[in-house]
Amino acid sequence: MFTRSIRHMALGAVLACSTALGASAQSLTDALVDAYKNSELIEQSRALLxxxxxxxxxxTARLRPILDYTASYAYTDSLTSEGDSAAIGxxxxxxxxxFGRSRLRIEANKELVLATREALRDTEQDVLLNGVSAFLNVRLADDNVELRRNNVRVITEQLRAAQDRFEVGEVTRTDVAQAEARLAEANANLTSALGQQASAREVYRAVVGSFPNALSPPPPSPTIPGSVEEAVSIAERxxxxxxxxxxxxxxxxxAAEVAERAILPSANAQASVTRNIRDRLDDTNDSSIGLSITGPIYQGGGLSAAYRQALASVDNARAGLNQSVLIIRQSVGIAWADILVTRATIDATRRQVEAAEVAFEGVTEEARLGAxxxxxxxxxxxxxxxxxxSLLSxxxxxxxxxxxxxxSMGLMTVEYLGxxxxxxxxxxxxNAVSNAPATSTRGAALDRVLQSIVRD
Known part of the structure; x- marks a missing residue:
């Protein structure tokens, strides 16, 4: 059939073009690697960590000795004396x-470090998922443009056929006008598809770091669990x-335990050495060593309020945990349902495409016979x-x-995707900073670590 041949020729040209570009086509893996390397969100999360x-x-440093120095100078001019003095100590x-408050603060900060690491991992998941979406949206936009272009070519041939048949009196001017109107609609839809393609490319550049070249088809999807219950169980872990x-x-x-112990005293040791330098007087050295125990007696109820506030923060964190579990369970369920729906939709739309193509060929033949x-x-x-x-979508x-x-399962990671x-x-x-290094060899080691944390 003439119209069927046109369609096959157009699709063949698209496939040939894709084959020619196959060697330089960008894969989904390429896109995800670039998205991961170029993400400012990941860089920001690493800095927060x-x-x-x-x-x-x-x-940790608060448990170590604290050394301070003092230096002063004064000049005195009065009725009884005149001179200058200085001191250094x-x-x-x-x-x-x-009562363990400082140790507990260290443990609390360690827990916050672990929480921030998970926040970084969550950010990495979002970046990689955005990379997948950007890649797939460009693929869909490109394929949709090719469909629209092919549609314009087919309708153009139909318009020529209608004009030829009009010239020999087989159809009326109305048939030609209908073909012209449909061709104008096809061109408008092609323009819209090109606009969507341009938008998808801009999103791709923002996510991946560069405009896409020819994109290869998505690879086989990663392995997923066999049931939604298994997926939920993995997500919770x-x-x-x-x-x-x-x-x-x-x-x-x-932190609540620290607040509870805030009423307890603390013991500190102090030592000082001071050299006093006076004009026309002998220099003197002063030194002292001592032990002090300090603790609150009354702070207007502030300590009790801080403890109650800490307990409220615990309740808030626990509620946040429960809410996170609920949201993740919901996300897993929705994603699982989407998988089932899209698979069923693919089967149905494939049959729809086959039936529509058969119907089109039949209608075309019937039109040639005047029916x-x-x-x-x-x-x-x-x-x-x-x-x-619909099938492409x-x-x-x-x-x-x-x-x-x-x-939603927490597996959208570099390691799982390979x-x-x-x-x-x-x-x-x-490991380089947790013991609070100052200088010397530990400081040099930290400098090397900092130099290694540089984007390629």
Missing amino acids: RSADEDVAIA VTASLLLYD THPSILQARHNVRASEI RTTLDVLDAEQDVLDART AEISAVQAVYDLLQ LPVPTYDPEVYY
Whole structure:
């Protein structure tokens, strides 16, 4: 059939073009690697994690001796004396005992570090999922443009055929006008598809870091669990939002314990050495050493209020954990349902495409025999286009649903996807700073760690 041959030629040209570009086509893996490397959100989350690591170092440093120096100079001119004086001294202090409050603060900050690591992992998941969506949206937009272009070519041939038949008196001017109107509509739809393609490319550049070239078809979807119950169970064990909430609960519980012990005293040791330099007088050295025990007697109810506030924070963190579990369960259920729906939709739309193509060929033949009008042929062609568009959308949605499920399970990670990209090891920086290094060899080691945390 003439019209069928036109369609096959157009689709063949598209396939040939795709084959020619296959060697330089960008894969989904390429897109995800670039999205991971170029993400400013991931860089921001890594910086926040390093800041949280330093909180552990700051809390650790409070258990160590504190050294301060003082220096002063004064000039005196009065009726009884005139001269200048100066003093320089060093003071040392050390926390001896505070009923474990400082140790608990270190443990609370460690829990916050673990929570921030999970927040980083959650950000990485979002970045990778956005990369998948950007890739699939460009693929869908490109395929939709090709469908619309093919539709314009087919309707153009139908318009020529209608004009030829009008010239020999087989159809009326109305048939030609209907074909012209449908061609104008097809061109408008092509323009709209090109606009959607341009928008998808801009989103791709924002997410991945560069405009897409020819994109290869998505690879086979990653393995997913066999049931929604299994998926929920995995999500509850591995999703970073849930793990982050658990660490936040533990940190708030420790903070409440610190607030409860705030009424207890603390013991400190102090030592100081001062050299006084006076004009026309002998220099003197003053030194002292002592032990002090301090504790609150009455602070207007502030300590009790702080403890109650800490208990409220614990309740808030626990409620946040429960809410995170509910949201993740819901996300898993929705993603699972989307997978089932899109798979069923693909099967149905494939049958719809086959039936629409058969109907189109039949209507075309009947029109040549005078049993159908040009409008019938145009309507049949539109049915084919709509069915193919629906199939493209369903196929893309099916792939997207799988990755949505992985994200809701906490498995949208570099490791699970097997992406060839160097991963960020949070232990390296934490181990370098957690003991609060100052200078010397530990400081040099920290400098090397900092230099290694540089984007390629």
